[in-house]
Amino acid sequence: MSRRSRRLLTTVLGAFLLCCVSLPSWGQTPPTRTALRAARLFDGKSDRLLPDAVVLIEGTTIQAVGSGLSIPPGTRVIDLGDVTLLPGLIDAHSHLLLDVDPSNEGGGLLTPVAQSSTAERALLGAKLGREMLEAGVTTVRDVGNSGVNGDVALRNAIQRGWVQGPRISACTRALAPQGGQFPTLQPPAQPLIEQEYVTVSGVEEARRAVRQALVDGADCIKVIVDNGHNLLSLEELKVIVEEAHRMKRPVAAHTTTDASIRIAVQAGADSIEHGYSLPDDVLAPMVRKRIFLVPTDGPMDACDFFDTQTGDAERRRQMKERCRKNMARAQERLRRAVAAGVRIAAGSDMYTVMPGMTRGQASVKWFVAYTEAGLKPVDILRAATVNAAELLRMQDQVGSLTPDKRADLLAVEGDPLKDLQALMQVRFVMKDGQVVLDARPTRSP
Ligand SMILES: [Zn+2]
Incomplete structure (x- = not known):
């Protein structure tokens, strides 16, 4: 058979199967x-x-x-x-393709990007995904830091049954202002930044970046609003939200300062990630616009990490003290958010090696830690089920036993x-x- 006629036969057969044959009748057993x-x-x-x-x-x-x-x-x-x-629990802020060793000082986010291919990181994601599943986390929203669309590859592999893992809402590469999220990278290494982030400057670049993310397979859009050196403009953020919402994708906005949370809320992002700085004037708009806060704080005893390290004891003591102060401040802002009526979706932001714990156990431990800020168990359970499902726009599929x-x-x-x-x-x-x-x-x- 010539190649042309074989192609023709395939096309005809394909069309026939699509229109005329109900395939599932072939030897199908009723569902268990x-x-x-x-x-x-x-x-x-x-x-x-x-x-x-x-x-x-x-x-x-x-x-x-x-x-x-x-x-x-x-x-x-x-x-x-x-x-x-x-x-099944939902982690609205996961990084399955990242496992940084915190004792490797100075390495931070840059090391895996510089040293591992996206393919290698996707395989790491398969391991960590399995650990999430075994801890009862059956759905995650993976918010960037996954190489060039490695989160999409992992999501698809899980959907196809190649590996076992949670269902994944994948955000692909995070959109960010110039510099990505490596503000201390000296000298700036643009190729490394571009492996991990899509930097945007101006509204047209912002629009194009969202459209490209959709082509890349994004279920959600993650945007780094501030990075220590740069801050996206309100106009850029508005276009990102408008484009994402037009295609029914939620926008997760990473903010750490008063200025960045204000523009993220004004632009109508669906969730504030971290929100370590939460001025009182954003609380009412967050409630009115039903914007979730995804706090990623962790337990106070996480600061004991500095006791386990070697080196200058006085410096370690200072680092631990600073950690505990930041944690207390984070707990105070979470109490303020809940008291104002801001809805919470659970997110671990777990991206590091946690000795003695699997990735899943560490992530769930981070949810449990919301109790330290005074949240009631039932509210934390809702944050990790129905609320997170709504944020992911997956409430028709997951989040409740109905x-x-x-x-x-x-x-x-x-x-x-x-x-x-x-x-x-x-x-x-x-x-x-x-x-x-x-x-x-x-x-x-
Ligand atoms: Zn994160």
Whole structure:
């Protein structure tokens, strides 16, 4: 057969299959029906636990959730016992393609960019993604620092079943003012900056950068509003938000100063990432515009890191003191935001090696740390489920245990509404109806 006629045959056959044949009828088996039983269930919305919970799942989807539901015959039953079932957790600020060793002083963000290819970092992402999943984080929004679209490659690999990991909302390369996020890079190494960020100068470049991100496969747009040397203009940010929203993508705005949070809020970004500096005048507009704060603070004991290092003891003591002061300030601004009615979506910003913990455990520990600022466990659970799902524009699929949602769940020991530390005791994880972790203690006969 000539190449031309083979191509013709393929095209004709393809068109025939598309229009006339319903492929799934070929030897398809009906989706598996599974029932999960657990002593308690948090559905993501209610502030009470449902006792004697049953979740009926068909294939990848939740069919019904209730107390003492009857289970249809022929259903596979997984009795989880004395645990609390929760919607799979969502980390709205992850960096799966980055694992910086903090004891490697001065290396920071630059080292992985300079030393690793995007391909290598995507494979690292596969490892860290698996760790997230096993800690019960079934969805993440990966907000940049993933090389040249390595987050999209990882997202697709997970979707295709090549590797197991959380569902990923990928932001591709972050948009940033000149310099990217390497403000101390001397001399400026533009090729390295461009591997990691898309720098924009002027509204047309800003518009083009969003459009390019969509071509690159972006589910969200991340923008570094300030970088220590430069600050995007309100006009640039407005165009970024307008273009992203026109294509139904949320905008995550990294801000650390009063000036940058003010323009991000004015431009109508969907979330403020970090927001370490939170002037009172942005609180009311954030509430009115339903802009989420994604605090990425972590626990106070993270400052003990400086005790574990070697070198000048006095300098380490000063660094630790500064860390604790910054942490106390961050907790104060989080209390102020919550008191004003600003909605919170959970984000870990975990990008470093945490000794003794997997990436997933460290990320969940960061969520639990919101309790140190006085947040109630139920509000933190909502921040890491329904709220984050809404921010990712995925609330129709994930974030709550209700009919028609994806069967993404985890089971933990104890009662997380009473003590959120329970989130660290993961016994079972399911994603898309597939069991990914079953660490129930084996019962004695
Ligand atoms: Zn970050």
